[in-house]
Amino acid sequence: MSRKPDAMDRLAMARPASLDRGSRVSAADMLVTATTGSAGEPSPGPSRPGRLRPAAAPARSRRWTPLWAPLATTAIVVLVFTLVTNLAPAPAVLTPPRANQELFDLADRIERLPAGGGAYWREVAVDGGHLFSGGYTLLVVDRRETWQPRDPADPVLTQRWRGSARPATAADERRWRAAGSPARVKGHCETGESCGSVPVAAAPEDCRYTLRTDPAGIYPDRTVGEFTMADLAALPTEPAELRKRLRAYHAIWYSRGFTRSFEEFLPSTVNLLGMPLSPAQRAAIIRVLAGLPTTKVVGAVTDPLGRRGISVDFGGPEGFVVYSEKPREELPVRYRQILDPETGEKLSSVSYAARTALGATEGQIMAYQARGSESGWTGPPASPVKGCEKGR
């Protein structure tokens, strides 16, 4: 005689089939969301699972080390003489420049630029980093692209290209050739064990794409908030109003367990400068950021994709480290955001070696996340590039 099923057996038999549906989001899409949404890389350190951590400042990394001394607030007073229209001798006007005047000037320049338009916002991300191996340096680059529709009824297109490596400089190429021009170069495994290798190629290759509708229509970069395209379009153009709105988004983060204060959260809003916003909205964001005590304009630089930009340090006591596992060594890096001086859009996030060590020279670019120049409003159809294969 068979045993009468007990409550647990009966419960097991009543298991609903809907539990097995699984997420409709593919691994590739989730990775895109994760890498854009959490600023590119996993964070380190032991922690208890499940407690959401503070919203990341833009693209911070594994370990936070104090790098930055408090900003010196040296007031520089400049006398500016102006002429009145009747050419009478002008009174002297004492005009202390605001901190981060370059950013306020940038906001003034861009706020009246015409707003672009299109059915899709195309976001091209090019990530790069350096790999030191075998006496030469390699630049490892990958690329991904998202076409986010203004109308959530339209499909979202994502494309990813497999990472590839190439010698970083002509001297590195000579050393690479002297080593026999290996088609693949040895990488480093985080576990310290023997690992595979990276293909040497001029550009990322082996594209995979997905094309599917996302009824929720949430913009993939969630570092600041979960914005629909309509939410983004509704962001205020007046700085005080914008701060108020951002405070509401911060409150959402905070309610989910993030412990970062509103003031600590605000620097991460620089990521909005890479999202589909009007020039007037970008100007407002730049003004808010420029007014933060931790913001410091570093100066004009050339970004990793060769574009001129304004380098900005959004401060904080944190830097991040590059490390090797065997032996375990760490290198502090300085983290900078580079803004387009013509449009105010974010061009790239760059980490620079903070000192000469471990094969790196102080000031050398260690890694970057750049927005491709193709990024911006565009029209349909959202279709993958030729040769790109359908991914899962």
Added chain:
Amino acid sequence: MLYDRRVPTEGTGLLNPHERFTALYTTYQARVYGYAVSRAGHRLAEDVVSETFLVAWRRLDDIPDHAQLPWLLRVARNLLRDGFRQAARRESLEAELRTWLEEAADAGEHATERVTVLRALAALSEADKEILTLTTWHGLSTAEAAEVLGCTRAAFFVRLHRARRRLQAAIDTTETGTSRKSVTVSGRKPR
């Protein structure tokens, strides 16, 4: 050798973060989704999965190789416990329970049995529901389920035993027809 862990090496055989994450997601997303459906309904399940794996990406190095699923479910559980869209969640879960009952009623063979059990389950507290389903629906071992709940195995057994007793009582109540009201989905025990 100096390695920046942000350097992508995907598709090369290296266990870089992108590949580890992809493997983790591919292996466990359906299980996390199933757990999320049972706790918050399918309307919010995608969000729970997404949030959970965003945390997983940030904490990739913290995920123990031997207990990846419990770790993920614990993240999902904490998300839900920390007030994840409570009102929407309650609505979504109630809708889910109604759907289960409708589907069970249409199931043909064993339809009555399944409806009875699901009605009984719906009448239990959230905590009891979770304990009971971790092992029966989500396929966790008792050690893994204890890990998800953050308690010892001994404590888990005690709680499971009590929950099982309450489930049996709820089934008995439902079967004897003493409670023919529409199903309670707020987690209160049957009167």
